[in-house]
Amino acid sequence: MQAFWAGLILSATGAVASADALNVVSWDGAYVKSQILGYIRDYEQASGNRVNVIQYTGGIDEIRSQSRAWNVSWEVIDLELYDAIRACNEGLLETIDLDDMPAAPDGTPARDDFINHRATPCGVANVASATVISFDPQRFETPPDALEDFFDLDVYPGKRALRKTPQGNMEWALIADGVPRDKVYDVLSTEQGLNRAFAVLNRIKPHVQWWETGQEAIRLLETEQVVMSSAYNGRVGAAIDRGESLDILWDNHVWYYDVWAIVKNGRNPDLALDFIRFASKTESLVKQVKYISYGPMRHSAVAMLDEKVRDRLPTSEAHLKTALELDAVWWSENLDRIQPRFERWLERSIMVPKALPR
Amino acid sequence: MNVIRYLVLTSASVVALSAAADQTEQDLKEQIEILKQRVEALERQQLQISEQNLGAVELAAEREATSDAEEAEEPAIHIGGALRFTTGYREEVDASVGRKGESGLDVFRFNVDGKIDDFLISAEYRFYSYMNVIHHGWVGYEFEDESQVQLGISQVPFGLLPYASHNAWYGVPYYVGLADDYDMGIKYVRSDGPWSTELAFYKNEELNDATNLDRYAFDLVREGEQQNEETNTVNGRVAYTFGKESACETEVGASIEMGQMYNATTDSNGDRYAGAAHMDSRCGRWNFQLQGTTYEYDAKDPVGVDPSVVRVGAFAGSYDIDSDADIVVANVAYNLPSPWRLIDSLTCYNDYSRLNKSIEGVNDSEINTTGCAIGSGPLFTYVDYILAKNMPYFGDGSLAGGGENDWQGRFNINIGYYW
Numbered sequence: 001m002q003a004f005w006a007g008l009i010l011s012a013t014g015a016v017a018s019a020d021a022l023n024v025v026s027w028d029g030a031y032v033k034s035q036i037l038g039y040i041r042d043y044e045q046a047s048g049n050r051v052n053v054i055q056y057t058g059g060i061d062e063i064r065s066q067s068r069a070w071n072v073s074w075e076v077i078d079l080e081l082y083d084a085i086r087a088c089n090e091g092l093l094e095t096i097d098l099d100d101m102p103a104a105p106d107g108t109p110a111r112d113d114f115i116n117h118r119a120t121p122c123g124v125a126n127v128a129s130a131t132v133i134s135f136d137p138q139r140f141e142t143p144p145d146a147l148e149d150f151f152d153l154d155v156y157p158g159k160r161a162l163r164k165t166p167q168g169n170m171e172w173a174l175i176a177d178g179v180p181r182d183k184v185y186d187v188l189s190t191e192q193g194l195n196r197a198f199a200v201l202n203r204i205k206p207h208v209q210w211w212e213t214g215q216e217a218i219r220l221l222e223t224e225q226v227v228m229s230s231a232y233n234g235r236v237g238a239a240i241d242r243g244e245s246l247d248i249l250w251d252n253h254v255w256y257y258d259v260w261a262i263v264k265n266g267r268n269p270d271l272a273l274d275f276i277r278f279a280s281k282t283e284s285l286v287k288q289v290k291y292i293s294y295g296p297m298r299h300s301a302v303a304m305l306d307e308k309v310r311d312r313l314p315t316s317e318a319h320l321k322t323a324l325e326l327d328a329v330w331w332s333e334n335l336d337r338i339q340p341r342f343e344r345w346l347e348r349s350i351m352v353p354k355a356l357p358r
Numbered sequence: 359m360n361v362i363r364y365l366v367l368t369s370a371s372v373v374a375l376s377a378a379a380d381q382t383e384q385d386l387k388e389q390i391e392i393l394k395q396r397v398e399a400l401e402r403q404q405l406q407i408s409e410q411n412l413g414a415v416e417l418a419a420e421r422e423a424t425s426d427a428e429e430a431e432e433p434a435i436h437i438g439g440a441l442r443f444t445t446g447y448r449e450e451v452d453a454s455v456g457r458k459g460e461s462g463l464d465v466f467r468f469n470v471d472g473k474i475d476d477f478l479i480s481a482e483y484r485f486y487s488y489m490n491v492i493h494h495g496w497v498g499y500e501f502e503d504e505s506q507v508q509l510g511i512s513q514v515p516f517g518l519l520p521y522a523s524h525n526a527w528y529g530v531p532y533y534v535g536l537a538d539d540y541d542m543g544i545k546y547v548r549s550d551g552p553w554s555t556e557l558a559f560y561k562n563e564e565l566n567d568a569t570n571l572d573r574y575a576f577d578l579v580r581e582g583e584q585q586n587e588e589t590n591t592v593n594g595r596v597a598y599t600f601g602k603e604s605a606c607e608t609e610v611g612a613s614i615e616m617g618q619m620y621n622a623t624t625d626s627n628g629d630r631y632a633g634a635a636h637m638d639s640r641c642g643r644w645n646f647q648l649q650g651t652t653y654e655y656d657a658k659d660p661v662g663v664d665p666s667v668v669r670v671g672a673f674a675g676s677y678d679i680d681s682d683a684d685i686v687v688a689n690v691a692y693n694l695p696s697p698w699r700l701i702d703s704l705t706c707y708n709d710y711s712r713l714n715k716s717i718e719g720v721n722d723s724e725i726n727t728t729g730c731a732i733g734s735g736p737l738f739t740y741v742d743y744i745l746a747k748n749m750p751y752f753g754d755g756s757l758a759g760g761g762e763n764d765w766q767g768r769f770n771i772n773i774g775y776y777w
Contacts, residue, residue, distance in 0.1 A: 344702065356738070
């Protein structure tokens with residue numbers, strides 16, 4: 001009889017206690033590896049839930065389509081901040097209360113422990129990364145030491161690679177053309193400024209190979225298809241750690257941070273929140289840094305890092321001196337204006353077309 | 359919602375009452391509390407679903423997304439076309455100078471291109487103000503190795519392809535019928551890495567009526583005492599591309615054309631041949647084109663007809679060309695980067711070609727076109743300045759004898775909308 005009632009209770013409470021599966025969307029390569037080894041496996045062990053990690057390359061089109069169709073398979077997603085702001089504004093993401101996040105080990109409430117103000121109520125900041133210039137120093141007599149060198153085809157001839165998005169590239173083009181860092185977004189807000197950025201990119205366009213995933217950038221460098229490339233600093237760090245001859249040019253690196261978000265209209269927002277809570281723990285972020293040089297977005301996590309490790313981060317004092325913070329709010333407001341133009345610009349043939357319309 | 363609440367709470371009550379004898383009161387309270395929380399969560403979720411299901415905005419957006427997906431599917435057969443206007447200023451024509459230029463319809467054309475399974479179709483029909491003509495039209499089959507066979511009116515594979523110039527007015531090869539020519543026959547096209555090979559047999563010119571001058575491409579025509587027409591022509595073209603699919607491609611190739619020419623007056627066949635070697639280098643933003651061509655027509659004309667010329671025709675007109683001549687083509691183009699939002703492509707060029715004639719005592723013909731082709735979305739515009747010496751359509755210019763032997767200029771703008 002006792003067993004019968006115990007069984008009835010268990011079945012009634014099954015939804016709460018049983019193991020579940022969660023789809024988490026993130027990026028590729030060393031970054032997702034750092035998340036899996038940093039806390040996703042720990043979360044699976046602690047919660048008994050299974051996490052399926054799905055790879056993507058940015059943007060919010062798929063989120064929009066899933067959320068609007070109420071057919072959400074991307075339940076939790078690691079978004080670039082400007083995408084999170086845009087998706088949040090479109091009502092595609094759940095709001096997340098920072099008070100729901102775990103406090104720091106010393107008891108400091110999460111709200112006071114997270115770095116930076118919250119740019120969106122729909123995301124919880126995880127790590128800060130940077131887009132830097134990387135190259136193999138052995139291929140140069142005098143390796144490049146400034147951003148301008150990336151755009152200087154006379155001194156540094158050869159192919160170079162850039163991410164196939166306007167973000168970061170437009171800023172670099174203007175800085176290389178003499179615009180001070182603190183004026184970049186003012187200039188880029190004007191039609192003339194935008195034209196100026198495209199004109200600079202035009203100069204190197206025939207020599208540019210475009211990449212979409214962080215791993216592609218590393219592969220282009222490793223296989224010597226390009227002499228230098230923009231790349232995520234963490235990916236370069238991971239490649240160096242496994243013995244690749246690569247170096248990082250920190251001059252004018254563009255730094256930003258990603259956020260965890262929950263796609264609206266999913267089946268299990270509570271489980272999604274439970275995962276984010278775990279992933280955002282100070283200990284989780286500290287463990288992630290073991291596998292990739294990205295800066296945790298919690299004061300308590302940064303404080304727990306070894307000084308040598310802190311120095312490798314894009315947010316170290318030395319690196320920030322010549323850094324540009326990607327203005328995610330600006331991009332969230334301007335991406336829809338600039339992205340179509342950028343794509344149209346990309347499609348423009350470099351070579352004389354084989355046949356002009358007759 | 360109420361059903362869920364009822365079932366779970368009833369179950370909880372039964373559990374609570376019946377198990378009282380076996381379990382501590384504290385355990386039961388905890389279980390009930392968990393169940394209550396679960397019920398509240400389910401109620402919240404249910405309410406949210408009901409409210410959001412009514413969201414007219416989302417439903418509209420959903421419909422929009424569905425229709426977008428439908429639109430994204432590529433049709434097997436694509437219908438396209440173009441509407442082009444031309445405006446110009448002919449320095450040698452008094453009326454044009456007096457009116458300070460002229461403008462009018464250039465062409466309105468329809469295109470059909472597609473592939474169903476491995477069967478191909480490509481056709482184009484053109485409407486001019488003075489004639490309506492088929493430009494090309496063939497059906498084909500694509501084999502597993504992506505080689506193709508085309509049956510119908512197809513482009514003759516000879517020399518620089520698809521065109522021996524960058525501008526819309528073309529150069530000497532076009533006006534002697536050795537560029538952008540279309541005839542009726544069968545063509546086989548294949549690529550093997552850097553090699554491309556084309557073999558063709560053309561039974562005759564595209565209309566099977568050499569007296570009809572309403573045609574797009576120049577062919578031998580039967581007009582006046584000149585009664586020759588093209589028959590039984592074999593074409594072969596081989597090209598090799600250095601640096602294929604790199605940023606610097608250079609194609610070198612050779613072409614040959616051999617065929618008969620039937621004379622309707624003498625009812626006998628003469629011979630004709632043409633050969634060409636070409637180089638087409640597209641390196642970065644530059645394009646250099648060179649072509650050397652030689653041709654000879656050996657017609658079976660009746661006594662009294664000048665054998666040093668043959669007559670070609672198109673665009674509702676005809677003229678004579680030297681029956682034995684050489685052609686030189688030297689073109690250069692540069693694809694400028696456009697920093698402007700509305701200009702997608704800007705290709706500037708200088709195309710030069712020359713006919714070295716064999717007729718004693720006549721002047722060679724030359725044409726040089728400098729201009730830019732500007733692309734902006736569906737609009738494509740050519741802005742050219744053409745200088746011609748002894749060329750048809752420029753004063754008394756001729757590709758045989760005659761002509762003023764001085765340079766005559768024409769400013770030309772051709773604007774087209776393509777879809």
